[in-house]
Amino acid sequence: MARIFKQNKFLFYVKGYSQRFLSGKNVEVEIKNLSKNLSQKQKQEVDFRVDYYNKISEKIEFSDAKHTVSDLLHPKTPKAYYFDTYEFAKYFPKNWVIDYEFGDVNSILKRPAICKSRPIFGNNENNILLNLDKARHFVTVKDELKFSDKKDILIGRAAIHQQHRMVFYQKYFGSKFCDLGQVNIIGGNPDWIKPKISICEHLKNKFILSLEGNDVATNLKWIMSSNSIAVSPPLKMETWYMEGTLKPDEHYIGLSENYDNLEEQIQYYLDHPKECLEIIENANRYRGKFNNENIEKLISLLVLKKYFNYIH
Known part of the structure; x- marks a missing residue:
């Protein structure tokens, strides 16, 4: 019914550790090679994304810098963040200063640093985004089940720790429009506990709940x-997915801040399947923008180059 494309964890760690034995090529040569076959439209998209991820516009002085590029060769937990950063930082001198904040970042940093996530709103320019922990976050599916053949239900399986998830489940657990389940045993509400289900099982349903956790919702990309x-x-x-550019009822079905319109929204879209297909087409097109490996590598190098240009 569906094929799941995700990075093999063992091979990911083998690749990550092997990077220490490989030196990056000249960054300018690499950027030139990756750019040479791009159309004008693609070049404009690259420029937009580089400036979206890295909003630095002033010279930065780090008098108390703690990290250099070479420190990325000695990964601590979470290791994936070190591997994903060094994949592109290796093209730059090992003694260059680099500041980073790894893990789930859900606040605006006090000074510019490489990180995975940031608040959409506010002066978030200190949070410089790279595609970190991408083996977990950038999962793709090949869904062979038509929307019309799926169940008329909203499926949701999640760990319920955060207050906003608690509120959602309190409102809609047991609703005829939803099949919700809590997958964590400790915390939450024991009455909500259900077994985890696979991505393929999720995809048997027309609608899939995507609630943010500590930062973004991990499942949004594969949905x-x-x-x-x-x-x-x-x-x-x-x-890296630029969730701030996504539009409700264009790329996903939008709920109100307090979730009160969920049943109304689900019923509306059940009654308007053509609009559902338009959302799916928009979502697939948007997700496809991140599938060109050369462009993703080029943007990553340019984000770091811009960062290093302002601190060295």
């Missing part, structure tokens, strides 16, 4: 590559 539709309240956090 948007499928023939199901993500259902989400207003987005507050963003990553």
Whole structure:
């Protein structure tokens, strides 16, 4: 019914550790090679994304810098962040200063640093985004089940720790429009506990709940590559996926801040399947923008180059 494309964790760690034995090529040569076959439209998109991820516009002085590029060769937990950063930082001198904040970042940093996530709103220019922990976050599906053949239900499986997830489940657990389940045993509400289900099982349903956790909702990207539709309240956090550019009822079904219109929204879209197909098409097109490996590598190098230009 569906094929899941995700990075093998063992191979990911082998590749990550092997990078220490490989030196990056000249960064300018690499950027030139990656840029040479791009159309004018692609070049404009690259420029837009570089400036979206890295909003630095002033020279930065780090008198108390703690990290250099070479420090990335000695990964601590979470290791994936070190591997994903060094994949592109290796093209720059090992003794160059680099500041980073790894893990789930859900606040605006006090000074510019490389990180995975940031709030969408506010002066978030200190949070410089790279595609970190991408083996976990950038999962793609090949969904062979048509939207019309899926169940008329909103499926949701999540760990319930954060207050906003608690509120949602309190409102809609048991609703005829939803099949909700809590997958964590400790915390939350024991009455909500249900077994985890696979991505393929999720994709048997027309609508899939996508609630932010500590930062973004991990499942949003693979939902948007499928023939199901993500259902989400207003987005507050963003990553490399540029969640801040997504539009409710264009890329996903939007809920109100307090979730009160969920049943109304689900019923509306059940009654308007053509609009559902338009959302799916928009979502698939948006998700597809991140599938060109050369462009993703080029943007990553340019984000770091811009960062280093302002601190060295």
